[in-house]
Amino acid sequence: MSAVQTATPFETVRTPDPASRPIKIHAAAVKVTYGQKEALHGVSIDIAEKAVTAFIGPSGCGKSTFLRCINRMNDTIAGARVEGTITLDDRNIYDPDLDVVELRARVGMVFQKPNPFPKSIFDNVAYGPRIHGLARSKADLEEIVVTSLQRASLFNEVKDRLNEPGTGLSGGQQQRLCIARAIAVSPEVILMDEPCSALDPIATAKVEELIDELRANFTIVIVTHSMQQAARVSQRTAFFHLGHLIEEGPTDHVFTNPLEQRTQDYITGRFG
Amino acid sequence: MTEAASRLPVSRLGGPDARTVAKIDLGLSRRYAAERRFRAYGLAAVTIAICFLLVLFGSIVSKGYTAFQQTRVTMMVDFEPSIIAPDGDRSPKAIMSGNAFRFDDLIAASLQKTLEIDPNDEDGLYDALDLLSKGSTPMLRSMIANDPSLIGTKRTVDFYATGDVDAFVKGTIRADVPESQRLIKDKHIVLIDKLKTEGALHLAFNTGLFTNGASTRPETAGVGVALVGSLYMMLVVLVLSLPLGVAGSIYLEEFAPKNRWTDVIEVNINNLAAVPSIVYGLLGLAVFINFAHLPRSASLVGGLVLTLTTLPTIIITTRAALKAVPPSIREAGLGVGASKMQTVFHHVLPLAMPGVLTGTIIGLAHALGETAPLLMIGMKAFIVEYPATPFDPATALPTQIYMWATEPERAFTERTSAAIIVLLAFLLAMNSIAIILRRAFERRW
Numbered sequence: 055m056s057a058v059q060t061a062t063p064f065e066t067v068r069t070p071d072p073a074s075r076p077i078k079i080h081a082a083a084v085k086v087t088y089g090q091k092e093a094l095h096g097v098s099i100d101i102a103e104k105a106v107t108a109f110i111g112p113s114g115c116g117k118s119t120f121l122r123c124i125n126r127m128n129d130t131i132a133g134a135r136v137e138g139t140i141t142l143d144d145r146n147i148y149d150p151d152l153d154v155v156e157l158r159a160r161v162g163m164v165f166q167k168p169n170p171f172p173k174s175i176f177d178n179v180a181y182g183p184r185i186h187g188l189a190r191s192k193a194d195l196e197e198i199v200v201t202s203l204q205r206a207s208l209f210n211e212v213k214d215r216l217n218e219p220g221t222g223l224s225g226g227q228q229q230r231l232c233i234a235r236a237i238a239v240s241p242e243v244i245l246m247d248e249p250c251s252a253l254d255p256i257a258t259a260k261v262e263e264l265i266d267e268l269r270a271n272f273t274i275v276i277v278t279h280s281m282q283q284a285a286r287v288s289q290r291t292a293f294f295h296l297g298h299l300i301e302e303g304p305t306d307h308v309f310t311n312p313l314e315q316r317t318q319d320y321i322t323g324r325f326g
Numbered sequence: 327m328t329e330a331a332s333r334l335p336v337s338r339l340g341g342p343d344a345r346t347v348a349k350i351d352l353g354l355s356r357r358y359a360a361e362r363r364f365r366a367y368g369l370a371a372v373t374i375a376i377c378f379l380l381v382l383f384g385s386i387v388s389k390g391y392t393a394f395q396q397t398r399v400t401m402m403v404d405f406e407p408s409i410i411a412p413d414g415d416r417s418p419k420a421i422m423s424g425n426a427f428r429f430d431d432l433i434a435a436s437l438q439k440t441l442e443i444d445p446n447d448e449d450g451l452y453d454a455l456d457l458l459s460k461g462s463t464p465m466l467r468s469m470i471a472n473d474p475s476l477i478g479t480k481r482t483v484d485f486y487a488t489g490d491v492d493a494f495v496k497g498t499i500r501a502d503v504p505e506s507q508r509l510i511k512d513k514h515i516v517l518i519d520k521l522k523t524e525g526a527l528h529l530a531f532n533t534g535l536f537t538n539g540a541s542t543r544p545e546t547a548g549v550g551v552a553l554v555g556s557l558y559m560m561l562v563v564l565v566l567s568l569p570l571g572v573a574g575s576i577y578l579e580e581f582a583p584k585n586r587w588t589d590v591i592e593v594n595i596n597n598l599a600a601v602p603s604i605v606y607g608l609l610g611l612a613v614f615i616n617f618a619h620l621p622r623s624a625s626l627v628g629g630l631v632l633t634l635t636t637l638p639t640i641i642i643t644t645r646a647a648l649k650a651v652p653p654s655i656r657e658a659g660l661g662v663g664a665s666k667m668q669t670v671f672h673h674v675l676p677l678a679m680p681g682v683l684t685g686t687i688i689g690l691a692h693a694l695g696e697t698a699p700l701l702m703i704g705m706k707a708f709i710v711e712y713p714a715t716p717f718d719p720a721t722a723l724p725t726q727i728y729m730w731a732t733e734p735e736r737a738f739t740e741r742t743s744a745a746i747i748v749l750l751a752f753l754l755a756m757n758s759i760a761i762i763l764r765r766a767f768e769r770r771w
Contacts, residue, residue, distance in 0.1 A: 125661070127657070127660065127661070130656070130657075130660060132583070132584045133584075155663050155664070155665050156663070158660060158661065158662070158663040159662075159663035162661065162662065162663075163657075163661035164661075165654060165657055165658070165661070167654055169652075169654035169655060169657065169658040170658070171655065171658060171659075171673055172655075172676075172677065181662060181664075181672070182662035182663060182664075185662075185663070185664055185668055185672075186663060232658070235658075235662060236661070236662065238662075239662055239663060
């Protein structure tokens with residue numbers, strides 16, 4: 055395996071998007087170091103608007119690290135340093151003048167393990183709109199909560215118990231609640247860090263269906279360990295390995311006709 | 327496959343290798359024996375601890391419970407105007423001034439009537455007066471001054487018996503020892519018996535124990551001033567150490583950069599928690615009294631010193647409680663665009679609250695029982711008057727116990743144990759509140 059690495063230069067193999075969607079996020083030479091250790095060695099990628107982009111790759115390859123750069127979640131980790139530029143609608147998000155709170159309102163995030171607040175279902179969804187002042191009245195807020203829950207296809211299951219704790223829901227419902235919470239702030243981008251890894255297959259199917267519906271309105275970036283999932287939900291796929299972005303292209307192209315040896319090895323299960 | 331590799335897994339998993347099975351059995355019984363031994367050690371440790379606890383409580387309660395009752399002498403008093411106000415002036419001021427012996431005369435008159443003593447038998451009358459607390463005269467006097475309409479009437483009044491009579495009635499001074507070695511003489515015993523048959527002498531609940539201040543006479547001494555002093559100190563400690571401690575720990579845990587300076591601060595906070603409390607007393611003496619010129623013996627200064635001793639405990643427990651909040655909650659807050667401070671105050675702190683409150687109350691309970699630093703700042707004084715504000719001189723429960731413990735009288739010995747019972751009751755109450763608060767605030771996530 056190491057022979058492959060040294061043999062190939064770490065240049066990303068790119069296949070252009072036939073649908074030629076507009077670019078939402080543009081990253082150039084992003085490097086991330088944790089203390090002395092460099093976790094990402096210069097990743098450049100364009101992420102298309104209103105599409106699902108999947109990041110795949112073996113554990114520790116840097117895909118989650120890169121995802122967390124997009125809403126500057128890495129800022130919260132002591133010793134993490136990010137170099138390079140990431141622009142969201144041509145605005146550098148690492149610009150010192152940029153407000154990170156505003157950025158996180160525009161770029162929502164769903165985490166690996168469902169993490170609803172220990173509050174009622176209603177308050178979970180209403181929290182974001184409340185702190186950002188998105189609702190002018192109580193009725194406004196209620197409407198936002200109901201629409202968000204509906205868009206997260208959770209409303210019908212919880213409409214009679216909005217005042218019960220969000221932590222009392224099943225794992226899949228909790229994850230959809232977290233998605234509703236992210237939607238409620240009406241972000242432009244939703245980052246999902248292995249959103250189904252803690253869910254059973256039925257809950258996973260529901261979340262995947264939801265992701266497919268959401269791409270009509272949101273730009274979605276999803277990190278996943280399941281290649282079937284990447285193939286099912288995403289339009290574009292990026293393959294990461296050992297901190298490098300190896301290959302990036304339309305999902306069907308990457309899965310059926312990978313241009314890089316390592317990509318093929320990974321998706322056929324030869325390593326990972 | 328090598329020989330060794332083929333032997334190991336086969337014999338362990340499925341092979342009927344008798345030798346290996348025997349080896350495993352041997353190991354198993356040894357492991358079970360070790361577990362049984364460990365359980366026995368644990369059980370023994372817990373049993374010994376419970377025994378010691380029972381002995382401790384048993385000895386304190388058995389010595390102290392008698393102090394909650396007190397011997398009283400109830401007599402009919404004739405509030406004779408010619409004695410109380412010989413010049414006709416019945417104002418409280420006139421009653422509080424002038425010859426105090428006129429109130430002794432009132433008491434002597436009612437004693438004489440109750441015990442049917444010959445008016446000419448002066449010695450007999452003095453012996454009878456010996457039975458009553460020396461605090462009776464000022465008590466009667468202020469009773470009349472507070473209600474001058476009593477003058478000219480007849481009323482039954484409860485007088486305290488002296489500590490020695492009290493001890494005799496409770497059986498701690500025994501009649502069967504020779505008279506020369508006894509504080510209560512035979513003539514007194516005759517009078518006590520007579521009072522008993524008259525129904526004048528009886529045991530009643532000792533309210534004075536909770537309301538009175540310091541006194542040289544055990545029968546009129548109480549923990550009232552110490553209770554108020556301790557209460558003021560707890561208020562000062564709560565008001566200062568809770569916000570300071572919680573704010574400090576939130577800053578250190580959530581906001582401060584993790585570098586060498588914060589490491590140094592963390593190590594020092596842990597060290598401060600281990601500093602002997604008397605050192606804080608010295609610090610308080612030097613800083614608050616000698617430098618800042620705050621009043622000596624005041625509960626404010628006591629509270630400030632106890633705040634210093636409590637802060638490390640509160641900071642350490644609060645930081646532990648904050649650390650125990652899962653990071654996913656912080657990520658969730660930050661992920662929807664809450665600022666760091668909103669995340670901490672809306673999500674992290676509420677989850678850490680049970681731990682914070684438990685830590686605070688346990689810190690307060692420690693402070694309540696702290697004695698050494700209070701001795702250093704002079705909260706070991708003879709204080710009769712209730713402190714009106716935290717700036718007034720006061721004592722505290724533990725220092726009151728310390729002072730009473732050095733008194734030789736029987737009645738002070740039982741009061742020492744009674745004060746310990748009161749202190750323990752407060753500590754138990756505070757710990758129960760901690761448990762209740764923890765239950766109330768506990769939430770699952």
